[in-house]
Amino acid sequence: MARLRTLCVLAAAAILLAGCSGANWGWYVISPETEAGRRNLLFLLGGLKGTIALSLISFAIAVVLGFLIALPALYGNRPLRAVNRLYVEPFRAAPALVLILWVYYGLPVVLGIRLEAFAAGVVALALSESAFLAEIFRAGIQSVGRGQDEAADAIGLTFADKMWFVILPQAIRRILPPLGNQFVYMLKMSALVSVIGMEDLVRRANELVTSEYRPLEVYTFLLLEYLVLILFVSAGVRWLERKMRSDERQSR
Amino acid sequence: MAATAEAPGDPVIRIDGLNKWFDDFQVLKDIALTVNLGERVVVCGPSGSGKSTLIRCINRLEGFQKGAIEVDGKTLTGDLRNVAAVRREVGMVFQQFNLFPHMTVLRNLTLGPMRARGLSRKVAEERARHYLERVRIPEQADKFPGQLSGGQQQRVAIARSLCMEPRIMLFDEPTSALDPEMIAEVLDTMVELAEDGMTMIVVTHEMGFARKVADTVVFMDQGEIVEAQPPEAFFAAPKSDRTRQFLQRILSY
Numbered sequence: 254m255a256r257l258r259t260l261c262v263l264a265a266a267a268i269l270l271a272g273c274s275g276a277n278w279g280w281y282v283i284s285p286e287t288e289a290g291r292r293n294l295l296f297l298l299g300g301l302k303g304t305i306a307l308s309l310i311s312f313a314i315a316v317v318l319g320f321l322i323a324l325p326a327l328y329g330n331r332p333l334r335a336v337n338r339l340y341v342e343p344f345r346a347a348p349a350l351v352l353i354l355w356v357y358y359g360l361p362v363v364l365g366i367r368l369e370a371f372a373a374g375v376v377a378l379a380l381s382e383s384a385f386l387a388e389i390f391r392a393g394i395q396s397v398g399r400g401q402d403e404a405a406d407a408i409g410l411t412f413a414d415k416m417w418f419v420i421l422p423q424a425i426r427r428i429l430p431p432l433g434n435q436f437v438y439m440l441k442m443s444a445l446v447s448v449i450g451m452e453d454l455v456r457r458a459n460e461l462v463t464s465e466y467r468p469l470e471v472y473t474f475l476l477l478e479y480l481v482l483i484l485f486v487s488a489g490v491r492w493l494e495r496k497m498r499s500d501e502r503q504s505r
Numbered sequence: 506m507a508a509t510a511e512a513p514g515d516p517v518i519r520i521d522g523l524n525k526w527f528d529d530f531q532v533l534k535d536i537a538l539t540v541n542l543g544e545r546v547v548v549c550g551p552s553g554s555g556k557s558t559l560i561r562c563i564n565r566l567e568g569f570q571k572g573a574i575e576v577d578g579k580t581l582t583g584d585l586r587n588v589a590a591v592r593r594e595v596g597m598v599f600q601q602f603n604l605f606p607h608m609t610v611l612r613n614l615t616l617g618p619m620r621a622r623g624l625s626r627k628v629a630e631e632r633a634r635h636y637l638e639r640v641r642i643p644e645q646a647d648k649f650p651g652q653l654s655g656g657q658q659q660r661v662a663i664a665r666s667l668c669m670e671p672r673i674m675l676f677d678e679p680t681s682a683l684d685p686e687m688i689a690e691v692l693d694t695m696v697e698l699a700e701d702g703m704t705m706i707v708v709t710h711e712m713g714f715a716r717k718v719a720d721t722v723v724f725m726d727q728g729e730i731v732e733a734q735p736p737e738a739f740f741a742a743p744k745s746d747r748t749r750q751f752l753q754r755i756l757s758y
Contacts, residue, residue, distance in 0.1 A: 403566050404603035404662075408617030408669055409592045418616055422607050 259484070282467040283474055293461055297474060300457035304482070307371065307453060308440045311378035315439070316432075318379060319386025320421075326391050328412075337387070344384035350445045353377040357449040374446035382439050389435065393428035394420055426497050433490030437483050444479075454478050509578040510672075513543035517673060517704055518563065523572035525558060532558050533569065534728040542672070545699050546706045547715040547736075550725035551751060556708045559725070560675045563706070564595040577672060593621070596666030600678040602658045604650035610637070610661050611646040614668045622669065629668070636664040640694050656687030660694050667698075674698065676707040710755060716740060724748045 283297065284290035322340050325333035344352075357373040360366050368376065397420050405415035425432075447455035458475040462468045510517040516539050523536040532555045540546055548556045561567040563574060565581055565588045573580055577594045579587040605613050614633035618624040624632070637643045640660040642653075650658050659679055666674060676695065680688040692714050699705055699718040709715070715722050715736055722739040724731045724747075731745045743749045 400599060400601050400603040401605065403597075404599065404605070406566060407564060407592065407595075407597040407599075408665065409589060409621035410617065411621075414620045418620070419605055426607075 278470060279467050280470055282461070282465050282470050293465065296461060297454070297457050297471070297478070300452060300454035301478070301482075303371070303451055303453040303456075304440070304443050307374050307378070307443045307446060307451065308436070311375045311382060311443070312436050312439050314375065314379040315382035315386050318383035320390050322383060322387035323390035323394065326387070327394055341384045341387050344380050345388075347381065349378065349381045349442045350448065352381050353445055353449060356380075370446065370449045370451040373449060374443070374451050378439060378442060378446070381442070382435065385435055386432070389428050389431050390424065393424035396427055397423045429490065429494055429497065433486065433493075436490075437486055440482060440486065441479065510542040513541070513702065515542050516540070517542045517577050518706075519573075519575040520559075520563075521573050521575075523559075523562065523569055523574065525555075525562065525567065525569040525571075532728050533562070536572070536730055538723065538730060538733070540673075540704065540706060542704055543702050544704055544720045545718050546721045546723060547719040548706060548708045548723045548725060549710060549712070549715065549751075550731075554725040555728040556723075556725045557677050560597075560677055560706050560708055563673075563675060564592050564597055566597070593669070594672045595675060596669055596671035596673070597675045598659070598662050598666055598677065598679050600681050602650070602655075602662045602682070604658055604662055604665070606650050609647050609649055610642075610653070613650065613661060614665050617665065617669050632668055633664070636667045637661075639667070639697075640664045641690075654687060655683045656690045659683065659687075659691045663691075663694055663698070673704045673706070676705065676709065678708050678710075680709065680711060712740070712752075712756060724751065726751070 281287065281290055283294045285294055322337055326337040329337070347355075353374060356368065356377040357370065360368065360373070360376075401419055401423065402415065405419045410419070443453060444455045447453050447459065450456065454475060458471050462471050465471070518538070518540040520536055520538040523533055524531065525533040536559060538546075538559075548559065550556050558567055562569050562581075563576065565585075573582055575581070576591045579590050579594075581587055581591055604610075605616070608616065611630065611633055614636065615624075615626065615629035618629040618632060619626060634643060634646065637646055640663055642657055642660055642664075645653060645657060645661070650661065653661065663674075663679075679695070680691050683691060688711070692711060695705070695707070695714070696718055707714070707719075719736045721733055722736050723733040724739070724743070724745070726747050731747050732739070732743065734744070739748075740752065743752060
């Protein structure tokens with residue numbers, strides 16, 4: 254439970270800071286002991302649903318997209334490899350915030366597609382993230398080695414079977430740490446979607462600050478919300494890594 | 506399109522005018538070779554002579570630019586037609602074994618039959634155990650490749666190929682990655698396979714194996730087949746100076 258300990262230390266540090274800094278803290282805004290505080294607290298926590306849903310859905314789409322985009326770079330001829338570069342380079346270069354704004358405000362003009370804030374966020378984050386994941390998949394699959402491809406080809410597996418049964422299980426094991434990293438990164442990027450009005454953690458915090466005028470407490474709480482979320486994610490990734498390592502140990 | 510080979514002695518692989526380049530470098534030059542059903546061919550030659558590339562062309566792990574390879578009545582040309590059909594008939598054993606490290610031995614053996622041949626798990630497992638028995642390691646079925654010795658891994662790899670019940674087996678330097686004390690167990694397995702009448706093309710430097718089982722020994726150098734002869738003639742009276750020099754070099758110890 255090292256994670257829990259870290260959390261306690263950080264929370265204690267925050268409170269200590271509150272005592273020492275001389276700032277005029279007013280935790281009453283989100284105090285669970287008063288009716289109003291409880292309401293505010295639940296209001297802030299209500300943003301969790303949006304943040305988590307947005308991150309999970311975007312990431313799932315980005316994983317599939319990233320894998321598909323990596324394939325032509327690995328198995329394609331020259332034109333197909335060019336398609337991979339043409340996808341990866343621009344989306345990797347576009348700042349996520351700009352992409353979000355462009356999908357939300359630009360897409361309706363260009364293609365006549367008007368997306369809600371949530372959908373626009375999913376599209377923008379998935380596109381942006383998939384470019385990074387494509388590079389991770391490419392490196393991971395490359396690291397598995399030609400010999401595995403050839404052995405799978407030689408026993409007559411189709412390309413899809415070769416990927417699913419032979420290449421991906423080995424590649425995923427190796428790219429799990431960077432995948433976890435990208436998910437954490439993505440979770441934080443999802444905060445940007447508040448600029449187009451998605452009801453995520455940040456948006457809720459901003460709304461509460463506007464009505465209560467306690468930015469210090471609300472944003473401190475917001476930081477802690479992200480911290481807890483990300484500690485959960487790291488714990489999950491570590492659990493998966495451990496599980497796969499023990500499978501691995503069995504297979505060495 | 507020719508008929509499939511039926512009786513021992515019918516041609517089962519016909520290679521004609523095969524040329525291959527890696528960019529500007531020509532690795533195979535006008536290769537012509539016919540292999541009959543049940544024939545055991547050993548291919549030898551200095552490294553870089555194109556012998557591995559040649560057998561990798563037969564099951565289309567390598568493409569080629571000119572010529573044709575006909576395997577059991579199906580013609581491979583430069584494109585990808587017939588590749589799946591040919592691979593069904595041709596098993597391949599690699600220098601580095603190339604077992605799937607994340608699967609048990611049994612799963613290594615059943616994956617191909619189940620996915621590419623459509624066998625049920627039960628039938629595929631029966632077949633897998635049968636071939637593990639044949640390569641003399643039935644007790645290793647539930648282990649992972651990493652838990653086996655090199656010689657055992659290579660025998661699993663041979664069993665994995667046999668599970669597809671191919672008509673032809675290709676061996677690409679099957680003992681080159683093994684410690685000396687493990688070479689014999691793999692060669693024994695291959696000798697048994699040969700005695701059962703399997704059509705085999707073996708790229709190897711094991712001249713003792715060539716003497717013992719080969720019907721034909723092919724010597725390649727610089728992308729060409731320099732000569733192809735029965736082993737007695739090949740070792741006693743090589744026709745070409747290049748062959749003689751090669752044999753002197755590898756048989757001097």
